[in-house]
Amino acid sequence: MKNVFVINGFLEAGKTEFIKFTITQPYFQTTNTTLLILCEEGEVEIEEEILRKTHTVVEVIENKEDLNSTTLLNFEKKHKPERIIIEYNGMWQMSDLKMPWHWKLAQQVTVINASTFSMYFANMRSLISDMVKKSELIIFNRCDGLNKELPTYKRNVMALNRNAEIVFEDSKGEINTTLDEELPFDVNAPVIELVDETYGIWFFDCLDNLDRYNGKTVKFLAQVVKPDDFPEGLLVPGRSAMTCCADDIAFLGFICKTKEAEKYSKGDWINITAELKVEFWKDYNGEGPVLYAKSIEKAKAPKEEIISLV
Numbered sequence: 001m002k003n004v005f006v007i008n009g010f011l012e013a014g015k016t017e018f019i020k021f022t023i024t025q026p027y028f029q030t031t032n033t034t035l036l037i038l039c040e041e042g043e044v045e046i047e048e049e050i051l052r053k054t055h056t057v058v059e060v061i062e063n064k065e066d067l068n069s070t071t072l073l074n075f076e077k078k079h080k081p082e083r084i085i086i087e088y089n090g091m092w093q094m095s096d097l098k099m100p101w102h103w104k105l106a107q108q109v110t111v112i113n114a115s116t117f118s119m120y121f122a123n124m125r126s127l128i129s130d131m132v133k134k135s136e137l138i139i140f141n142r143c144d145g146l147n148k149e150l151p152t153y154k155r156n157v158m159a160l161n162r163n164a165e166i167v168f169e170d171s172k173g174e175i176n177t178t179l180d181e182e183l184p185f186d187v188n189a190p191v192i193e194l195v196d197e198t199y200g201i202w203f204f205d206c207l208d209n210l211d212r213y214n215g216k217t218v219k220f221l222a223q224v225v226k227p228d229d230f231p232e233g234l235l236v237p238g239r240s241a242m243t244c245c246a247d248d249i250a251f252l253g254f255i256c257k258t259k260e261a262e263k264y265s266k267g268d269w270i271n272i273t274a275e276l277k278v279e280f281w282k283d284y285n286g287e288g289p290v291l292y293a294k295s296i297e298k299a300k301a302p303k304e305e306i307i308s309l310v
Contacts, residue, residue: 001104002076003083006097008131009111010090010120014141016044018111019085023054032082033057035075039067039089057081064092069100076100094130110135114143114168117153129160129248137165144170155204159243159250159309162207187212191273194220196302199239200309203252206289210278213289219273221299225253226266235261237272237291241307249306255281258293269299 007015019036022028023046034056036046041060051058057079061067076084084103088094099105110132117140121128132138138157143150150168157166168175183205184198192213194202199220206213222237238253256274264270274291281288 001102002081002100003106004099004103005083005085005106006088006094006108007085007111008088008090008094008108008135010113010116010127011040012042013090013111013113014139015087015111016042016046017141018109018139019087020044020046020050023056023085024050030055030082033079035059035079035081035084037061037072037075037084037086039087039092064089064096067092067096067098069098072103073100090127090131093127094134107137108135109137109139110164112138112140114140114146114150114153118149121153121156126248129243132157132161132164135161135164137167140166140168142170143168143175147175150175154208155201155309158204158207159200159241159252187216190217192216192218194218196221196239196304196307200241200252200307203238203254206254206276210287210289213276214278215275217273217275217294218291219271221302222253222270222272223301223305224264224266224268224270225251226261226264233257233259233261235264237270237274239307240305241309243309254289254291255283256291256293258296260293260296264296264298269301271297271299 007019009015023034032055034054036056036058038058038060046056046058050056059075061071083106086097088097138161140150140153154166157164184201185192185194192202202218222239225236225238235256235258236253237256238251240249240251242248243250254276256272272291273294275294276289276291278287279290280286281290
């Protein structure tokens with residue numbers, strides 16, 4: 001098997017700088033050949049001296065039609081690499097990447113220029129979704145002067161990929177990823193009351209700052225989800241959110257324990273007040289938010305059933 005590392009992002013996002021930094025790090029060193037495949041060439045190039053010292057050879061694919069198993073196998077036969085890095089073209093869909101059967105994706109990294117992210121997110125959200133949804137690491141660089149915007153950017157990306165590690169960097173290095181912000185609700189209120197505009201903010205802040213909400217009581221309008229094989233006493237209240245387009249809707253909800261679960265069916269609308277506790281839950285693969293219902297009342301569906309995450 002050949003391990004493949006895919007680095008994607010739009011042109012001038014900083015992909016080449018990331019690759020240049022990575023191949024020179026001690027943890028990435030090898031005496032064998034690394035094949036670097038460039039699917040687009042930006043302004044930054046990796047110096048020949050660095051390529052020589054890191055045993056890295058470069059091949060270029062300019063046309064999407066040439067991105068096929070035959071071309072990639074020819075590169076492998078030519079260079080006999082130990083591993084492969086692909087700097088992917090940001091305007092190509094990830095599904096266009098067809099690798100030989102014995103090439104194994106070891107890691108996918110998305111690099112994002114924070115200074116242009118809002119423009120791309122507004123106009124090319126489906127492309128961003130395609131980039132990040134299977135990435136293990138998402139790096140926002142050039143974050144200088146954007147501290148107020150970064151929490152929103154983080155929520156935007158978490159809506160597309162809840163499992164990725166998200167890193168923010170400015171000219172001085174990595175920024176604290178806690179990113180405390182002025183939240184649009186009072187986390188110290190006896191009951192945190194959420195509305196359509198704040199539910200998504202609360203949901204993702206919960207995932208990112210579990211301890212902040214441990215033992216807190218929340219109240220919100222929710223739709224019920226109950227899989228057919230769900231155990232008694234459980235339901236999932238939450239809201240549907242559009243992540244990138246009308247065809248890409250995610251349900252944002254946490255498991256809830258209640259003796260009244262059998263009263264409600266999938267699709268019902270409820271007003272729920274519940275205490276949030278941080279507990280181990282198998283579906284979370286570790287600790288996560290578990291709601292304990294204090295009160296549940298049937299409710300009417302809102303005018304807009306799908307919330308916005310912007």
